[in-house]
Amino acid sequence: MTAKKIIKYLCVFVVAPxxxxxxxxxxxxxxxxxxSLVLxxxxxxxFFISFEKGKNDARRIVIIAVMTALSVAGRFVFAPIPFFKPVTAIVIITAIYLGSEAGFITGSFSAVVSNFYFGQGPWTPFQMLAWGLIxxxxxxxxxxxxxxxxxxxxxGALSGIVFSFI
Structure with a gap:
């Protein structure tokens, strides 16, 4: 295992929690x-470590930003419906096709950005951590x-349960 992978795993599974x-x-x-800011x-x-590999170009960054914006917009649109938030599905789709770093950043930023509308609170870091880990x-x-x-x-079903648990 390379040093960069170790740093990525430490950030996600040790430092963030x-x-x-x-x-x-x-x-x-x-x-x-x-x-929330530190997280x-x-x-x-x-995500920045993946720049070292040359994996991130402008197209990939824009796709990640659009997926984050879609998950935030989905959270606004479905706010009146209890227990239905498409954020988890969008985060999983992003991670499957763009990689684990993109999934983590999409999940964590979806929580913090959408909570500008819903209200930042003590739950925000937990939402960031849960969607990021998913x-x-x-x-x-x-x-x-x-x-x-x-x-x-x-x-997908277990992710929804784990998110609610965290």
Whole structure:
């Protein structure tokens, strides 16, 4: 495993959850905006590391921005319908076709950007973490999810449950 992969995995699976937990235990519900900002910066690290490989060009960045905007718009449109948010599906689609880094950044930015409308609060870092992890894991499982529609449906359903749990 290369150093870049280790840094990406540490950012997603260790640093991001630690930021959320430290925010909960040390700041309570008073510094959620600061925690969201720090988590947004950490969410960008795996994406920026992928620039080293030359994977990100303008077209890819625009597609990620559009997918993030679609998930935010979907959250606005379906706001009146309880427990139905297309963000998870869009994050999974982005991760499958653009990679785990793109899935993580789409998930975490969808939460923080849509909460400009819905209201930032102590729940924002948890939403960022949950959707980011769902996207990152979908990117890691992309080949299996594309090959098996049943597995894709199961992953989507479990993602909704995991999001609600987190």
């Amino acid at each position: 630690l930021i959320v937990l430290c925010g909960v235990f040390f700041f309570g519900d008073r510094k959620y905006a600061f925690i 947004s910066v950490v969410a960008c690290i795996p 996207g990152f894991l979908a990117g890691l499982l992309a080949k299996k999810l594309v090959d098996s529609k049943v597995l894709l449906i199961i992953y």
